[in-house]
Structure formats: C-alpha cells, structure tokens
Amino acid sequence: MKKTVLVLVAMCMLILPTAIFANGQQEDGKILIGAAMSSFSDKGQTYLQDGVREFDAENDDVEVLMTDAKDDAAVQLNQIETLLVKGVDAIFIVPVDISALKPVFKKCKEDGVKVVIGNRMPAEELWGEFDVYTGSESIQAGILQAEWVAEAMQPEGGKVGIIMGPLGHEAARMRTEGNKQIFAKYDNIEIVMDAEGKWDRAKGMQIAENWIQSGANLDAVLCNNDEMAIGALLAAEGANLADDAIIIAGVDATPDALEYLGAGLDVTVFQNMNAQGYNGAIAAYKLAKGESVEKWDWIPFETVTPENMSEYK
Amino acid sequence: MSQQKILSRPSVGAFMSKYGIVVIFVGLCIILSIMSPVFLSMRNITNVIRQVSIIGIVSMGVTFAIITTGIDLSSGSMIALISVVVATLSQNAMNPDQPVSIVMPIAIAVAISLLLGIILGAVNGTLTAFGKIPPFIATLGMMTVARGAAALYTRGRPVGDLKETFTFIGTGSIFGIPLPIWIYLAMGILAHILLSKTKFGRHVFAIGGNEQAARICGINVEKTLVKVYAFAGFLTAVSAILLTARTSAGNPTYGLSYELDAIASTVIGGTSLSGGVGSIPFCVIGALIIGVLNNGMDLMGVNAYWQQIAKGVIIVAAVLIDARKQKRG
Amino acid sequence: MNTEYVLEMKGVSKSFPGVKALKGVDLAIKKGTVHALMGENGAGKSTLMKVLYGIHQPDEGEIIFKGEPYEVKSPIDALTIGVSMIPQEISPVPNLTVASNVFLGKEIISKRGLKLLNQKKMVIETQKLFDELGIDIDPSVMMSKISIANAQLVAIATAVSYNADLVVMDEPTSALTDKEIDKLYKIIRDLKEKKNIAVIYISHKLDEIFSICDEVSVIRDGEFIGSDSIENFDKERLINMMVGRTMDEFFHKEEAEIGDVVLDVKNLTLSKKFEDVSFTLRQGEVLGVAGLMGAGRTEVMEAIFGYRPAESGEIFIDGIKAEISEPSDAIRHGIAFVTEDRKQTGIFPDLSIKDNIIMPDIDAYLKNGLLNGKKIKENCQEQREAIAIKTPTLEQLIKNLSGGNQQKVLISRWLLTTPEVLILDEPTRGIDVGAKSEIHRLIGELAKMGKSIIMVSSEMPEILSMSDRVMVMFEGKCSGIISREEATQEKILQLATGEKLSL
Known part of the structure; x- marks a missing residue:
C-alpha cells in the first residue's frame, strides 16, 4: 500500500511540471523545438542543418534539439519518440524515408505536437497529417537542369546520358523523371545511356570514363548531383576532351561544384538547403507559439551557370 | 592411389580446377569484345585497370586476412577516413572552414596517411590476435568507428582544393600508362613476393591452414596476425590516397561498401573463406572480373537496374563454378 | 537359449580403408548382467560399440537383440x-536445466495451446526417474551448476530414460572419486536387479571389473579372444x-x-x-x-x-636449465616434437610437401630476406630420398598423401631442425604395416646417429621392441620406469592400470 502511494506521488511530481508548462513554455521560458535530421554525414543535409543552427543562434527564446538519424528510418522514429518525451513544443522533421512517416505522425498527434516536414515530400495521402512543408520539388531540379541543357544543345540536338543517384531514392527518381519529361519534348535529343552513380564522385567518374570509351559520343551528361558531375568532368578531362565537346550538368550547387563551374561543369541547380532549414525552424517556432503558418512553403530551385555563379559563392 | 593417378595424367578437370577462374575471365573478355568493339582497345584496357586499381589494391590486403581465416570489413570506412586526412594535408592553402587544415609537403602528407593506415590495421590485428575478438567483429567495430571519425573530422563535408602535385598521383601517367596502374602493379608485386617468397607469407598460410600446427612449429601466431592486418591497413591507405588524388577531393562518404567488393574480388580469385588457400595473381584476376563487368555493361549502356542483377548473378556463378571444382579436386 | 541373452553378436567384421578393425567378433550379453568388455587401446572395443549403436554398419556378421534381428x-x-x-x-548442454538435458531430443510438449515445452512435466518425470534410481539431484537446476x-x-x-534393455558405459568412472564410484556401483546394481537391465561396462581399471562385473569378454586386435564368468578370472x-601376442612380427631396435x-x-607438474x-633421457x-x-x-x-x-x-638440457615457455624456445634448444594427431596439430593440409617440411x-x-x-x-x-616419401613431386599437397607418408613428411620436418631430442607421440598410429616398420627402422637409425628419442606409444609391442627404457604413466603420474631387460607386457600393463608390480 505504502509503495503504491509512493509511486503515485512520484508520478505526480513528474507530470506536474510538464502539465504546468504544457502550453509551450520551458521552465526558463524558452520554446523547445525538436529537429529530427536525416543524416549529419550527408553533405547537402549539413547546409540544411546549418540553416537550423543559424535560426537557433539568432533567437534567444528558442532551444533546438537536433538529432542525427544516420539515414536509418527506425533510428529516426526512436529519436522522434525521445524528443516527444523531452516535451518539445513543435518538431521539424527531415524524413529518412517518406514512406515510413505514418507512425511518426500518429505519435505527434497523440502528444499534440505540431509537425513541420522539410526537404523530402511525403506522399499525397499523408498531406493532411502535418502542418507545414518546407522544401523544393525534386522534379523541378530535373526540369530546370534538362531545360537548360536542351536549350544549349539546339539547334543540332544530340545524345545524352544520365548518371543517377541510388536507385529507388526519391530525389534520384524525381530528378531523372524531370530530365525525361523535358527531353521527351525534343525530337532531336535522345537519352542513350543511364547508370547508377550512387551520389559518389568516384563512381560517376568511372561511369563517364566508360561511356567516353564506348564511342557513344555523348553530347551531354546529366547527373543527379554535383559530386557525380564532378566525377564526370574529371573523366572528360582525363580523356582530353575539349571543354565545349560535352555538356556536363549537376544539381545542388555545392561549393566544390561552383569551383568547377565554367571549368568543365556547365550548369548546376541550386537547391537552397540553407533556406529550407532556416524556414523549417521558423515554421516550427511560429507553430509552437500558436501562430498560424502557410502550409506550403516552396523554396524554388535556381539554375546556376558561370554567368550568375557569383551570387552563390 | 587414385590421387596419384590424376596427377600423372593431366586432365581437363585438373586444368580447370587450377585455372578455371582465368578461363572464366578470358571468356568474359571474349563475349564483351564481341558485343562492344571498343572493349579491347588499348585505351579501354588501361581504363579498366585504372578503375580496378582502387578495389584491387584493397582486395590484396583482404586476401592476406582471409588466408589466415580472418576478414577485413573496415577497408571501405578506412578509405573514407584516410581520404579526408590526406586531403586536409594536401590542400593548396589553409581552409579556415575546416576543423583541420595543414599545408605541408606532399611526401610527408602521404607518409602520414600510410602510417595512419598501418596503425588502424594494427589495431584491427591486435584486437583479433591478443584481444581474441573474432576478426569479423573487430573490423566491424573499426568500420563504424572510422566512418564516424571521417565525418567528425570534416563535419561531414568533402575536402577539395588539392595541390596538383598530389592529384598527379591519381591522374598522371608515366610512359603513357596511368600512375594508378603502376602503383597497382607495384603493390601487386610487393604483395605477391610477401605472400609467396617470404617467411611472413609462409607463416600466413600456416596459420590459416592449421593454427595449432603453426604454434607447434614455433610460429608466433599473434605477432603474425597483427602484421597481416597492418599490411592490409597499409594497402587500404594506398588505395585511399589514389582515390583522393583521382577525384581531387577527400570525402567521408567515400568507400561505401568497398569492403564487400574487395571481399568479392578475393573470393572470386579463389581464396577460400575457410583459410589456408589463396594467391595474389588470382586475386588480381578476381578484381579484373568485377572491373570488366562494370566497364562492359557501361559500354553497352545496359540499364542500371539490370546492371545490378547481372553483376550479382555473375559473381555468384563464378564462385559456384569454383566451388564445384573444389569438390572434385 | 534365446531367452537367456539380451544381445548376441556373431562374427561381426568391420573394415576401414587400410585397417581391419573387427575380425569376426562374437559377443553375448545375458539379461540383467554387468558384462565387462576388455582390451587394450585400439583393440576394437570402440568400433564394436559403434556398430552396436548404429554409428557404423558392420561389413559382415549377425546381431540378435531380444531374440530379433537387430538392424x-x-x-x-x-x-x-x-x-x-x-x-x-559426456557432453551435456550447460545452459539448460537437468530435466531439459534428460529430455533432450524427446522433449515433452504441451498438448494444447502453442505446443510449447512443458517444463513442469519434464521436471516431474525427471524427479520420478531420479527417485527410482536413487539419484539425489534437483532436476530444475542448471546443468552448469552440478558437478562432473x-x-x-x-x-x-x-540413458535409462529411453526404456533401455541394454546400456553401454564407456569408462564411466574416469572423472569420479572413490566415493562417487560407490554410488555409481549402487545404481548399476539397482539397474540390473530391479529393472533387469544389462550393462556393457568398458574400463581399464581391473579393480572395477572385479567389483561390479558378472562376466568378462576380451578382444584383442579386432578378434574375439574369450568370454567367461568373472569367478573364473584372476588378474x-x-x-x-x-x-598374449607373439612378438616376432616386430622390428627390433x-x-x-x-x-x-x-x-x-x-x-x-x-x-x-x-x-x-x-x-632422464640419454644420448642415443x-x-x-x-x-x-x-x-x-x-x-x-x-x-x-x-x-x-x-x-x-x-x-x-645438457645439464643447463632451459626456460621453455613456447615452442620456439624448445626448437632453439634442439627439441623436436612430432605430435600425436597429424590432422589437428601436424600437417598444413593445403600446403605442399615442401612448405610443410620447412x-x-x-x-x-x-x-x-627471401626464401x-x-x-x-x-x-x-x-x-x-633418405626416408622414402612416396610422392610424384614435392609440390604435391600433403593432404593427398597417405597417413604413413604424411608421417614421414612430418618426421622430415623435424629432422631438418637438427634436433638433439626428438619426441615422437604415437608415431605409427593409423598408418599401414609397411610404413610402420620403415618408421621403426628410422627411429633405430636416428638413435644410432646419437639422437635421443622419446617415443610415446599405446602399442605394447612397439614399446617393447623399440625402447631402451620404458616409462609408464598412470593418472598423470609416472608409475614406474623399467629397463629393456625387465620390461614385459604384463608389467607394463600392471603399471598402466595402477597395479603394483607383482614381481
């Protein structure tokens, strides 16, 4: 009997503070935001995370708890559960796996925590489950990339190859899809090669080398990301191809890629990861304070060429 | 009695059992040269060997480990770690955005990186030999630690802006033959001599063939194992330097699942996972089989999804043929 | 007649490549008796029992069990x-309970529900069995917690829980103290008197045979020698x-x-x-x-x-104290060691003869720095050439050689270290007669050359014909050292079985 009473008292003591500050305030008055990131070791993602950190540093009344799911959906779910236990007021999620979000939404709903999804778009049937999406549409990157390349190839047209990210990866699939949609509109452009470069520079280089050897005489190589595009341009360099003999296009506009822009790389597409992170954090902050926020926060892609690259450095 | 008969009368079976994998390799080359006319061009051949060199060098170290009945799962992650380390030491100028950035002569940067590989390998070996941890687990631990350390060291970002004297290692040529091929050749000769012509090599075979008998023969099993993994670490470092120089950057994401490709090359090359059997020339053939497959399918523009399926099937088929011959032999 | 015996084996033969392990052995076990099966190491006792237990199939012969053909x-x-x-x-599973060990392979499963193990019933059944046999062990305790x-x-x-009519016990007392042995005897007596179970009892210890057994059968070199009631035997x-073997066929040093x-x-120690x-060991x-x-x-x-x-x-060694903490020390001191088990501690199967030797x-x-x-x-x-290794080439993998030739390669290996002391542990085990006599001749020659040799052997004739002196060990202790002149099979066997020398 004594024991039961003790346990009850202990539980009350645990619940009480949470109950008092449940309206979105920490003991010290700070708003607590969870940021469940997909991976700290994916370079593109680190820019997004920097955006979140920037926001954290600029605002004194916010504390951001950031977690690294190491690209593992199960780990991310655990981390989100932990964040909820810690009593976050809103949560900003960059999902590892957009098809594994259902349980996440359910947990958040149970705890009444607002959800911001960033960077990776959940499937349409889940659109009612979260509060804000901040990000870009992957297919747009492929469209912008292919539009620029297709224009540059006119009037002769020619043959193109696509080096893809990991097969089955959402961004890889959609970017390639965007490429294909555009090229389908041009009768004089044909996609003759595709291969999986796994986002990897060395792998992209190897594929491009082989294509150059094959005598297929590609006029353009489109890569799903910049690292593979750098690989491709290194391969072209190694084969002593003239700079204007082949168009090489990437996506992401990483600092490395900007170095090569105009020196082998012809175009890349800037996905403003930093803005995605920053805006995602703002959205979570506003939701936590009870303010209303626009549901769709589109961060547009931007085509980056040697002409306008100075804006992105 | 029957064995002696087989020996005195060289048969097709005996030949296949020794050189089966070479026959498979040659067959593959013939098929590919029919399907793609450029396959046998000099340029494509150097191309293939250069591409193979990175996994090829790693797989020679793995061969040593597997002969002792061990394994090395850490090579891919060690490539990532060493690639970022050597990159930060070989930059044109200090980069204030990076946690570590030191400008120093290339020779010293390379030496430090090789030493790092040897040390990491020796840690693997020590855990296995003296810690009595199965090598699968010891190197699995190293795999995770090295990957994490690589990401930590550069905050997850690639390291570029490397000196040309450094990138020359991966991009330059001597007598018209790319430097990576020379280095692959040199490492191959070194590993082959070590394995087949030295006391160390005999001890490696002895430990893999029968550890207890090796002890009875006065062989220091623990010391030999540490040396084996240290040598594997050294080769991994050579590979990492080549990859970094070739791609003009170090990156903590490099080398993902390279360890599996290296193990596949080794096993295709006839090294028995139960230890005691293996050779460097055959390990090179194993690596070439994988390289030629990748190259051939890219040349022919095989669809990316089919490439993966074809690769898996051919790897298993090659080993299956090898296993059948083992049973007969 | 048929009712008197639980088991009759008639003319059972079994060959393995190169060896005829059993040559027409007869064995008849009466119901409810304890029957000792005696013979030297390698006489064929284990093979005979493996035939009985279905591990080996006999080449010839007839087995009748409880009056029926036994297949x-x-x-x-x-x-x-x-x-x-x-x-x-015995090899129990340490992390299961005693009851689970008893029911290993014949677990009791719940009749209803998920067909899970019925632990409770197994414990009860085990307890019943233990009570019957007078064993005082808690069936629910972990196997790892109980003594050997x-x-x-x-x-x-x-063994009894299978409703056995015949139980074979192979050296059951090797790990037991005298007190525990008494307990074992009591259980064995209960088995035969209360349950009419027959026991085949294999042991080298003569005392035990005389205290517990009713009948004795002796086999030697795979042949049946004789069978009689224990009263008709003395040690x-x-x-x-x-x-009882003639010595003529063996080589003399x-x-x-x-x-x-x-x-x-x-x-x-x-x-x-x-x-x-x-x-001590002297030169030559x-x-x-x-x-x-x-x-x-x-x-x-x-x-x-x-x-x-x-x-x-x-x-x-040569009067100077030697610190030997690993084999390389011994090799340096001029000691060589051809081990007992060629496969386990001798050959490198996938290496060539040459590599095995060096x-x-x-x-x-x-x-x-290079070889x-x-x-x-x-x-x-x-x-x-010196020791006639029969092989087409030295590049041949050692695993492809016969046992005798493998042994010669291993002896070559150690001779090339130019040892002073050569330890040969069972140098002729499992090799054919020809190679055996060659190895015996080689040992003689080596001694003549001034090498000192320790030859561990379980074969009495080999010991008697080759040794200058014989050291006999019993249960970890040296039970006697006798000179060539004094040594007889009887004396050695007495020392080896813990008896005092009768002469």
Whole structure:
C-alpha cells in the first residue's frame, strides 16, 4: 500500500511540471523545438542543418534539439519518440524515408505536437497529417537542369546520358523523371545511356570514363548531383576532351561544384538547403507559439551557370 | 592411389580446377569484345585497370586476412577516413572552414596517411590476435568507428582544393600508362613476393591452414596476425590516397561498401573463406572480373537496374563454378 | 537359449580403408548382467560399440537383440529399440536445466495451446526417474551448476530414460572419486536387479571389473579372444588374455651407444593433467612412454615442448636449465616434437610437401630476406630420398598423401631442425604395416646417429621392441620406469592400470 502511494506521488511530481508548462513554455521560458535530421554525414543535409543552427543562434527564446538519424528510418522514429518525451513544443522533421512517416505522425498527434516536414515530400495521402512543408520539388531540379541543357544543345540536338543517384531514392527518381519529361519534348535529343552513380564522385567518374570509351559520343551528361558531375568532368578531362565537346550538368550547387563551374561543369541547380532549414525552424517556432503558418512553403530551385555563379559563392 | 593417378595424367578437370577462374575471365573478355568493339582497345584496357586499381589494391590486403581465416570489413570506412586526412594535408592553402587544415609537403602528407593506415590495421590485428575478438567483429567495430571519425573530422563535408602535385598521383601517367596502374602493379608485386617468397607469407598460410600446427612449429601466431592486418591497413591507405588524388577531393562518404567488393574480388580469385588457400595473381584476376563487368555493361549502356542483377548473378556463378571444382579436386 | 541373452553378436567384421578393425567378433550379453568388455587401446572395443549403436554398419556378421534381428542405421534407431550408450566424455548442454538435458531430443510438449515445452512435466518425470534410481539431484537446476560426477549420473539416468534393455558405459568412472564410484556401483546394481537391465561396462581399471562385473569378454586386435564368468578370472589371466601376442612380427631396435644425459626433467607438474613427473633421457637412447589413454603422456610432452607449459618443475638440457615457455624456445634448444594427431596439430593440409617440411626452420632458407627455392628443393629432395616419401613431386599437397607418408613428411620436418631430442607421440598410429616398420627402422637409425628419442606409444609391442627404457604413466603420474631387460607386457600393463608390480 505504502509503495503504491509512493509511486503515485512520484508520478505526480513528474507530470506536474510538464502539465504546468504544457502550453509551450520551458521552465526558463524558452520554446523547445525538436529537429529530427536525416543524416549529419550527408553533405547537402549539413547546409540544411546549418540553416537550423543559424535560426537557433539568432533567437534567444528558442532551444533546438537536433538529432542525427544516420539515414536509418527506425533510428529516426526512436529519436522522434525521445524528443516527444523531452516535451518539445513543435518538431521539424527531415524524413529518412517518406514512406515510413505514418507512425511518426500518429505519435505527434497523440502528444499534440505540431509537425513541420522539410526537404523530402511525403506522399499525397499523408498531406493532411502535418502542418507545414518546407522544401523544393525534386522534379523541378530535373526540369530546370534538362531545360537548360536542351536549350544549349539546339539547334543540332544530340545524345545524352544520365548518371543517377541510388536507385529507388526519391530525389534520384524525381530528378531523372524531370530530365525525361523535358527531353521527351525534343525530337532531336535522345537519352542513350543511364547508370547508377550512387551520389559518389568516384563512381560517376568511372561511369563517364566508360561511356567516353564506348564511342557513344555523348553530347551531354546529366547527373543527379554535383559530386557525380564532378566525377564526370574529371573523366572528360582525363580523356582530353575539349571543354565545349560535352555538356556536363549537376544539381545542388555545392561549393566544390561552383569551383568547377565554367571549368568543365556547365550548369548546376541550386537547391537552397540553407533556406529550407532556416524556414523549417521558423515554421516550427511560429507553430509552437500558436501562430498560424502557410502550409506550403516552396523554396524554388535556381539554375546556376558561370554567368550568375557569383551570387552563390 | 587414385590421387596419384590424376596427377600423372593431366586432365581437363585438373586444368580447370587450377585455372578455371582465368578461363572464366578470358571468356568474359571474349563475349564483351564481341558485343562492344571498343572493349579491347588499348585505351579501354588501361581504363579498366585504372578503375580496378582502387578495389584491387584493397582486395590484396583482404586476401592476406582471409588466408589466415580472418576478414577485413573496415577497408571501405578506412578509405573514407584516410581520404579526408590526406586531403586536409594536401590542400593548396589553409581552409579556415575546416576543423583541420595543414599545408605541408606532399611526401610527408602521404607518409602520414600510410602510417595512419598501418596503425588502424594494427589495431584491427591486435584486437583479433591478443584481444581474441573474432576478426569479423573487430573490423566491424573499426568500420563504424572510422566512418564516424571521417565525418567528425570534416563535419561531414568533402575536402577539395588539392595541390596538383598530389592529384598527379591519381591522374598522371608515366610512359603513357596511368600512375594508378603502376602503383597497382607495384603493390601487386610487393604483395605477391610477401605472400609467396617470404617467411611472413609462409607463416600466413600456416596459420590459416592449421593454427595449432603453426604454434607447434614455433610460429608466433599473434605477432603474425597483427602484421597481416597492418599490411592490409597499409594497402587500404594506398588505395585511399589514389582515390583522393583521382577525384581531387577527400570525402567521408567515400568507400561505401568497398569492403564487400574487395571481399568479392578475393573470393572470386579463389581464396577460400575457410583459410589456408589463396594467391595474389588470382586475386588480381578476381578484381579484373568485377572491373570488366562494370566497364562492359557501361559500354553497352545496359540499364542500371539490370546492371545490378547481372553483376550479382555473375559473381555468384563464378564462385559456384569454383566451388564445384573444389569438390572434385 | 534365446531367452537367456539380451544381445548376441556373431562374427561381426568391420573394415576401414587400410585397417581391419573387427575380425569376426562374437559377443553375448545375458539379461540383467554387468558384462565387462576388455582390451587394450585400439583393440576394437570402440568400433564394436559403434556398430552396436548404429554409428557404423558392420561389413559382415549377425546381431540378435531380444531374440530379433537387430538392424539399426543410426543411434536414434538404437535408442528406440532399447540400446543406449554413455560415451566416455559426456557432453551435456550447460545452459539448460537437468530435466531439459534428460529430455533432450524427446522433449515433452504441451498438448494444447502453442505446443510449447512443458517444463513442469519434464521436471516431474525427471524427479520420478531420479527417485527410482536413487539419484539425489534437483532436476530444475542448471546443468552448469552440478558437478562432473553428478553430470555422469544424469547421463546414466538419461540413458535409462529411453526404456533401455541394454546400456553401454564407456569408462564411466574416469572423472569420479572413490566415493562417487560407490554410488555409481549402487545404481548399476539397482539397474540390473530391479529393472533387469544389462550393462556393457568398458574400463581399464581391473579393480572395477572385479567389483561390479558378472562376466568378462576380451578382444584383442579386432578378434574375439574369450568370454567367461568373472569367478573364473584372476588378474593375471585377464592381463594375459589381453596382451598374449607373439612378438616376432616386430622390428627390433638395433643396439646404439648410450651416452650422457641430454634431457633431465624434474618434478614437472600441471594441475589436473600430470603431477611430479621426472625422468632422464640419454644420448642415443629411446625412451618409450606407455600408459592408457588420458594418463597424461601427451600433456607431459606438450609441456616439455612449451606448447602447454607446466606450472612447476624444471627442464635441463645438457645439464643447463632451459626456460621453455613456447615452442620456439624448445626448437632453439634442439627439441623436436612430432605430435600425436597429424590432422589437428601436424600437417598444413593445403600446403605442399615442401612448405610443410620447412615451416619450423624457415630461417635456414632465407637469402636476403627471401626464401631460397633452390636450397629448399635440395634439402627436401634429400629427405625424400633418405626416408622414402612416396610422392610424384614435392609440390604435391600433403593432404593427398597417405597417413604413413604424411608421417614421414612430418618426421622430415623435424629432422631438418637438427634436433638433439626428438619426441615422437604415437608415431605409427593409423598408418599401414609397411610404413610402420620403415618408421621403426628410422627411429633405430636416428638413435644410432646419437639422437635421443622419446617415443610415446599405446602399442605394447612397439614399446617393447623399440625402447631402451620404458616409462609408464598412470593418472598423470609416472608409475614406474623399467629397463629393456625387465620390461614385459604384463608389467607394463600392471603399471598402466595402477597395479603394483607383482614381481
């Protein structure tokens, strides 16, 4: 009997503070935001995370708890559960796996925590489950990339190859899809090669080398990301191809890629990861304070060429 | 009695059992040269060997480990770690955005990186030999630690802006033959001599063939194992330097699942996972089989999804043929 | 007639490649009796029992069990029909309960629900069985928590739990103390008196045979020698039946000049293996080491060689104390060791004959850090001719050679280290007669050349014909050292079975 009473008292003591500050305030008055990131070791993602950190540093009344799911959906779910236990007021999620979000939404709903999804778009049937999406549409990157390349190839047209990210990866699939949609509109452009470069520079280089050897005489190589595009341009360099003999296009506009822009790389597409992170954090902050926020926060892609690259450095 | 008969009368079976994998390799080359006319061009051949060199060098170290009945799962992650380390030491100028950035002569940067590989390998070996941890687990631990350390060291970002004297290692040529091929050749000769012509090599075979008998023969099993993994670490470092120089950057994401490709090359090359059997020339053939497959399918523009399926099937088929011959032999 | 015997084996023969292990053995076991099966190491007892237990199929012969033809293809068949066996080294599963061990392979499963194990019922059944046999062990306790002696009793209970009519016990007392042995005897008596179970009792200890057995059968060299009631035996007669062999067929060692003491072993001890072993070895001498399996002979040799060093004691070589903590030390001191088990501790199966030979002395073949192929070839070729290794080429993988030739390669390996002391542990085990006599001749020659040789052997004739002196071990201790002149089979067997010398 004594024991039961003790346990009850202990539980009350645990619940009480949470109950008092449940309206979105920490003991010290700070708003607590969870940021469940997909991976700290994916370079593109680190820019997004920097955006979140920037926001954290600029605002004194916010504390951001950031977690690294190491690209593992199960780990991310655990981390989100932990964040909820810690009593976050809103949560900003960059999902590892957009098809594994259902349980996440359910947990958040149970705890009444607002959800911001960033960077990776959940499937349409889940659109009612979260509060804000901040990000870009992957297919747009492929469209912008292919539009620029297709224009540059006119009037002769020619043959193109696509080096893809990991097969089955959402961004890889959609970017390639965007490429294909555009090229389908041009009768004089044909996609003759595709291969999986796994986002990897060395792998992209190897594929491009082989294509150059094959005598297929590609006029353009489109890569799903910049690292593979750098690989491709290194391969072209190694084969002593003239700079204007082949168009090489990437996506992401990483600092490395900007170095090569105009020196082998012809175009890349800037996905403003930093803005995605920053805006995602703002959205979570506003939701936590009870303010209303626009549901769709589109961060547009931007085509980056040697002409306008100075804006992105 | 029957064995002696087989020996005195060289048969097709005996030949296949020794050189089966070479026959498979040659067959593959013939098929590919029919399907793609450029396959046998000099340029494509150097191309293939250069591409193979990175996994090829790693797989020679793995061969040593597997002969002792061990394994090395850490090579891919060690490539990532060493690639970022050597990159930060070989930059044109200090980069204030990076946690570590030191400008120093290339020779010293390379030496430090090789030493790092040897040390990491020796840690693997020590855990296995003296810690009595199965090598699968010891190197699995190293795999995770090295990957994490690589990401930590550069905050997850690639390291570029490397000196040309450094990138020359991966991009330059001597007598018209790319430097990576020379280095692959040199490492191959070194590993082959070590394995087949030295006391160390005999001890490696002895430990893999029968550890207890090796002890009875006065062989220091623990010391030999540490040396084996240290040598594997050294080769991994050579590979990492080549990859970094070739791609003009170090990156903590490099080398993902390279360890599996290296193990596949080794096993295709006839090294028995139960230890005691293996050779460097055959390990090179194993690596070439994988390289030629990748190259051939890219040349022919095989669809990316089919490439993966074809690769898996051919790897298993090659080993299956090898296993059948083992049973007969 | 048929009702008197539970088991009759008639003319059972079994051959393995190169060896005829059983040559028409007869064995008849009466119901409810304890029947001793006697014979030296390698006489064929184990093979006979493996045939009975369905592990080996006999080539010839007839087996009748409870009046019916007995055809078993596996131990499971044997158990079902009513024959169970307790091996010499029992291997219980330590992390299961005693009850689970007893019911291993015949677990009781709940009739309803998920068909899970019915632990409770197994414990109850085990308790019933233990009560019946007078065993006092808690069936629900973990196997790892009980003593070896109790584990032995659990093994007996397990064997009985199959409703066996015949139980084979192979050296059941090897791990037991005298008190525990008394308990075992009581259980065995209960088995035969209360349950009418027959027991085949294999042991080397003569005392035990006379205290517990009703009948004795003796086999020797795979042949049935005789069977009789225990009252008609005394120890002399039993030993005579076990050894009674003519010596003519064996090679006799040539006389070699015996010189100074080369190896002096003092008070060598390794707990639970051997205790206080001391002996000397002179130049040109062959010291035979006899004893039963498990007497600690191999362990002593391993200790001298530094493979499993002794805890205490001293080794002197040429009068100087030698520190030997690993095999390389021993090799440096001029000791060579041809081990007992070629597969386990001898050959490198996937390496060539050459590589197998050079392994312990590889430094001798280095030239500028690389192996000198020419020298390797010359030395190996010399050895091959000197001791007639039969192989088409030295590149041949050793696993493709016959046992005798493998043994010769291993002897070559150690001769090339130019040892002073050569330890040969069971040098002729499992090899054919021709190679055997060649190896015997070689041992004689080596002694003549002034090498000192320790030859551990379980074959009495080999010991008697080759040794200048014989050291006999019993249960980890040296039970006596006798000279060539004094040595007889009877004396050695007496010492090896823990008897006092009668003469």
